[in-house]
Amino acid sequence: MIDLDRLIARIEQLGQVGALPGGGCKRLALTPEDAAGRALVTGWFRDLGLDVTTDVIGNTWAIRPGPGDLPPVVMGSHIDTVATGGLYDGTLGVLAGLEVIESAIEAGVETDHPLAVAFFTNEEGARFAPDMMGSGVAAGALPLDAMLASRGIDDATVDEALTAIGARGDAPVGALSPAAYLELHIEQGPVLESEGVQIGVVTGVQGISWTEFTVKGRSAHAGTTPMLMRRDAGHVAAAIAMEARAIATDFGPPQVATVGRMSLSPDLVNVVPERATLTVDLRNTDETRLAGAEARLFAFAEAAARDEGCTLTRRSLARFEPVAFDAKLVDDIATAADRLGYSHRRMPSGAGHDAQMFAPFCPSAMIFVPSRDGISHNIEEYTAPEDLERGARLLADVALARAGCRKGPRA
Amino acid sequence: MIDLDRLIARIEQLGQVGALPGGGCKRLALTPEDAAGRALVTGWFRDLGLDVTTDVIGNTWAIRPGPGDLPPVVMGSHIDTVATGGLYDGTLGVLAGLEVIESAIEAGVETDHPLAVAFFTNEEGARFAPDMMGSGVAAGALPLDAMLASRGIDDATVDEALTAIGARGDAPVGALSPAAYLELHIEQGPVLESEGVQIGVVTGVQGISWTEFTVKGRSAHAGTTPMLMRRDAGHVAAAIAMEARAIATDFGPPQVATVGRMSLSPDLVNVVPERATLTVDLRNTDETRLAGAEARLFAFAEAAARDEGCTLTRRSLARFEPVAFDAKLVDDIATAADRLGYSHRRMPSGAGHDAQMFAPFCPSAMIFVPSRDGISHNIEEYTAPEDLERGARLLADVALARAGCRKGPRA
Known part of the structure; x- marks a missing residue:
């Protein structure tokens, strides 16, 4: 399972939203471009019949309805970008999560824990400080009121910007309570490429x-x-x-x-x-x-x-302070990579990610795929299709196992 | 001889031309403020009955008519300033030269070589590059045409600026041919003050x-x-x-x-x-x-x-390249300082000065007096009255000796 062509098509389609003349795109958090990106991705969520929820700071998640009331295994990241962003930073984690769910549906796979995919508001911090704002609020690490009052580089507050683009939902802080959190992300550094390793098993955040x-x-x-x-x-x-x-x-x-x-x-x-x-x-x-x-x-x-x-x-x-990811979940990723025949190495993340906000509250971990030339936050950002596929397949494998695959083929 | 009060009064009066609100003054080369400074100083030259000449780049000198046709002993410097200039940089050398001549006239002193005082265009280089432009042209070290074409920070050329303020004279390059060149200047550094030495006998320019x-x-x-x-x-x-x-x-x-x-x-x-x-x-x-x-x-x-x-x-x-001043003239300054009872030390100049342009063509040297806190190119620039007096008296002594004092009291 995993339809690589569909995943790439969505990455490219989302990359057209806020596209820059020379390539790459600009979707600063809570701008009209971000709103258009949210609408596109949320539309895909709804097309699959997922239950879509948006909270008071604009974090949005989609849950595949499950049989019981167990908490979901959440795959997530962000879709906002820096001013000269690429097509993969954040986007990959969200669209790969969506692809995992769509593939599972198509394959008739059922899980004990529902599968969910989420995007969090203002991960980049390029318009509003601090970065990882939405996931920080969702996880209870950042106070909602102070974040709503944060003033952006254009002098608008988060509160005003949420209203301006209609991105405010009604779900309260804490409404998303993952059984586990998994984030696939490009490395944004040169280590995997330079060592010829396919997968980074992320042990924590520096x-x-x-x-x-x-x-x-x-x-x-x-x-x-x-x-x-x-x-x-x-x-x-x-x-x-x-x-x-x-x-x-x-x-x-x-x-x-x-x-x-x-x-x-x-x-x-x-x-x-x-x-x-x-x-x-x-x-x-x-x-x-x-x-x-x-x-x-x-x-x-x-x-x-x-x-x-x-x-x-x-x-x-x-x-x-440094964040350590869940040791068992990290081991599961390494074991799954072995099973799939992907070369891998354990490594810390040098950059901050939404996953670190969830790490204190639920088992959380990340998977890295190579970034060409280690470049990110740049329109030249690129990850090869075969790396996208390996990342998404590994994400599917670990997410399904963690969710308790009850029926249907394994990835 | 040397009327300290008159010297200080002129320094202060010239300091009012282009005065800045917080002190100091701004007379960028060939601006209306510089024109007003030129008019004031040239008026003082004429008041003394000196022969005033201006050359094609605006250098201006005043010669006390003498009995023969020997070349003059020239005391000079500049009256342009940087944008946040003080009252002493350049100005002291010109007004002390004037004071030496006026005192000599009052004391009935006659000399073999005429005494002259000069100010040179755009020494600071704060509006037009390069600095020491006028003295460089006068001494033949810089080509007139290229200097006239030099474009300032406000996009005007030297040529246009000379016309705009009416500072162009008709004397050709080379019209000023000194028998010797002497320049009194503030140190613009902290050495004399920190060592408690009254006079810097300048051996050359770094x-x-x-x-x-x-x-x-x-x-x-x-x-x-x-x-x-x-x-x-x-x-x-x-x-x-x-x-x-x-x-x-x-x-x-x-x-x-x-x-x-x-x-x-x-x-x-x-x-x-x-x-x-x-x-x-x-x-x-x-x-x-x-x-x-x-x-x-x-x-x-x-x-x-x-x-x-x-x-x-x-x-x-x-x-x-470094410039060495005339060894005999430097020795003369040290000897005169000894005779006057002024403590002194030999030292190079760390900054450029008009004197270095004349050094290859006639015996040239400089005298430094202390700068409080070593500060210059700053509205806080200050040299104490007793230091001004020592500098001017030493300048008089050396200039009169070099000019061949024929009659009247020695300084």
Whole structure:
């Protein structure tokens, strides 16, 4: 089972909603483009005769009615994109979930737990902060009222945007209560492709620490100021950037460290910078290690600023502890991949996903398929058809087993 | 001789032309504010009965008529300012020159060489590139036609701006031919103040090398891309910045190195930078050492980019060889300072000045007085009255001696 052509056709059809001239698409959360995407996908849900529910923040799920009242096994992800998004990030998890259900129906497969497919509001966080908003609210990790009041880059609130596109439902927070949560997603990184591995069995999500450092020194003439009399904010910033790299090297994988932003002021060739700001993004799957990386970085930054006669302030922009997925469910994915003959490796997710919001509340796990060149959040995003098929087949296998396949062929 | 009150009154009066609300002033070259400054200063020249001449690029000088036809001893600098200029940069050299001549006239002092005072067009380079334009043209180091065609930050050419404010004269290039050139200037750095020294005897001007590096790597997700698979342009930029500092440290004074500009692209917290640009400003008084600093920096940058899998391009934004001032004239300044009882030290100029343009063609030298907190190009620029007086008296002493004082009291 799994009709690859149908899955790809839907991915392409949804990709036409908010399509960008050069390829890829833009469906920022709760915009008219997102509304059109929601309508298309919800239409497919209804075409299959599924029970469709939308909650107060626009999360939408479709349940294949089952015989009893057991909670559903939910396959889900999101259909909003970043401003220069591709066709697979999020979309694959939703449409593969739909494909699993449609295939099961066609094959006459029955399950103890109903199968469900869901898309969650504003996973990307590209319009409204924070990201993973809808799944966070659904899982009870984020407060509904504060999320509704979140103001987007266009100054509209989530509340206003929900009303504007008619995406607000009446199901309350907590209405979706999965027996298990499974998310198929593109890797968004280069590891699987570079190692020639077909499937990533995701063990959890890295903890994330984002810090913005601001260094204040003294502007001075680049020609007339002896080196020993300088208080060069830019030098301190460069030193912190080098230390971030050194921490990643010394700690070893999976520790990563990235300086994505840096700016100097007044930003003139011949003026010693008075002020510098930079951001450091640290990630690790182990909370103790992540905290250790932060501690080393912060201590270094303080000392570097002090040595240069500068002052340092730092601000946390984001901090999430690592999330571990359900060990049994992770094992089930690996076992199923073996049975299907797919090469696989265990790996953490370096990016955040809706699955992490459900992990504290129900058995949750993720399946990764390769991203060509590791590219994502980019119109060049691409995953080959055979990888889409392997991912969807594995998702079907694990979801059906978890739901308790009672009748009909196994995937 | 030297009437300090008169000197200060003129500095303050000229500072009112283009005065900024919070202090300081803005007289960008060849703007209406510069025109008003020129009119004020030229009026003072005429009030003293000096012969005033303006050349084809607006350089203006005033000669005290003398008995013979010997070339003049010229005291000069500039009266244009940067956008947030102070009251002393340039202005002091011009108004102190005027004060020397006025005092000499009042004291009945006669000289073999006429005394002259000059201001040169667009020394700052804040509106038109390059800086030291007028003195460069006057000394024959810069081609007139190319300078007239130089387009300013407001898109006007020097030619158009000269016409617009009526600052063009009819004296040809080369009309000013000094017997010697002397320039009193604020230090624009912290050395004299920090060492408690009253006078800087300037031995020359540091050579300057400005390089812009552009590093091209590959953007990648900060969470999903292992460190060893990154091509992080920002990391290379930070490494180059650290090497610039290391070069200054290893070479020792007077080598200085400054990274004044740095920018990352796409400049997002969670994206490995695809592109980074930074500038490095290297200065040394010794050409061989300066070239050595460049060679080490360039080799390091190439290797750092290669190690990270990035490409590197570099572009020279400016390159001037060091200028040595006339050894005899420099000695004369030191001797005169001793005679006047002023503490002094020899030092290079870290900034460019009009004097360096004349250095190849006539004995030239400069005198520095302290800048409070080393601040210049800033409305907070300040030099204390007693420092102004010492500078002007020393200038008078050296200028009169060089001009051949024939009659009347010595300073």
